Amino acid sequence: MSNKTEDLIERMTIDGQKRALVVMAHPDDNEFVCGGTVALLSSKGWSVHIIVTTSGNKGTQDPSVTPQQLAFVREQEQRHAAEILGAEEPTFMGFPDGYIENSNELRGLLVRQIRLHRPDLVITWDGFRSGFNHRDHRRTGRATYDAIYPAADDHLYYPVHKLENLSPHRPSVLLLAGTDNPDYLVDITPVMNIKVRSILAHESQMGGRTEAMVMERYRKRAVEERSDANVHNNQDNEVRYQESFRVIEFG
Ligand SMILES: [Zn+2]
Numbered sequence: 001m002s003n004k005t006e007d008l009i010e011r012m013t014i015d016g017q018k019r020a021l022v023v024m025a026h027p028d029d030n031e032f033v034c035g036g037t038v039a040l041l042s043s044k045g046w047s048v049h050i051i052v053t054t055s056g057n058k059g060t061q062d063p064s065v066t067p068q069q070l071a072f073v074r075e076q077e078q079r080h081a082a083e084i085l086g087a088e089e090p091t092f093m094g095f096p097d098g099y100i101e102n103s104n105e106l107r108g109l110l111v112r113q114i115r116l117h118r119p120d121l122v123i124t125w126d127g128f129r130s131g132f133n134h135r136d137h138r139r140t141g142r143a144t145y146d147a148i149y150p151a152a153d154d155h156l157y158y159p160v161h162k163l164e165n166l167s168p169h170r171p172s173v174l175l176l177a178g179t180d181n182p183d184y185l186v187d188i189t190p191v192m193n194i195k196v197r198s199i200l201a202h203e204s205q206m207g208g209r210t211e212a213m214v215m216e217r218y219r220k221r222a223v224e225e226r227s228d229a230n231v232h233n234n235q236d237n238e239v240r241y242q243e244s245f246r247v248i249e250f251g
Pocket residue numbers: 025026029134137
């Protein structure tokens with residue numbers, strides 16, 4: 001890891017840049033890919049706002065459940081998870097699960113959220129990753145990227161926002177999560193138990209798993225990664241937990 005990114009969150013915190021916006025595709029994406037980082041930011045006094053572009057109204061084995069019922073349950077679970085992580089009440093854009101497009105409409109809504117919340121840091125899916133990924137993740141990631149640059153900071157894009165007194169804004173840093181090319185690792189060990197609890201808030205997806213079961217799965221994975229020569233090697237024998245990102249800094 002380069003020195004440039006090693007202390008990124010620490011540096012921003014000291015500079016007083018303490019507003020983060022997370023843009024994800026489905027309820028539970030945030031908890032799995034960056035829940036530890038959100039908990040860490042909250043613990044350092046940041047305000048974190050989570051946007052979910054769909055309400056996760058697909059993905060059930062129960063044939064009697066309607067998309068509306070599932071969306072209601074999953075939004076409630078996402079609210080609970082955000083509360084556990086110390087984030088604000090989430091915003092749901094309500095696009096149908098599986099049908100996200102990087103459209104003018106979605107970009108306009110994201111530009112409005114950026115102008116409204118004025119984040120220093122944005123976290124979203126890496127929409128450019130080459131490996132297998134859900135299309136909603138790719139499209140949400142790319143739409144967020146496109147909303148930040150060039151649109152959100154240029155008053156000629158989506159001028160209708162002037163009616164709400166929203167002015168242009170550009171975040172300093174974008175973190176791409178779920179990337180296959182990370183250059184920034186966040187040590188989430190101190191908040192790992194909070195991340196696990198936020199994942200378990202998604203009861204409809206977690207099928208009765210317990211905190212101990214989820215923790216053990218992560219512990220095993222961390223031990224495997226530690227033995228991989230390409231991954232950060234810890235000198236002492238303590239298990240460390242990390243979340244990885246690709247960093248894009250805007251001038
Ligand atoms: Zn997802």
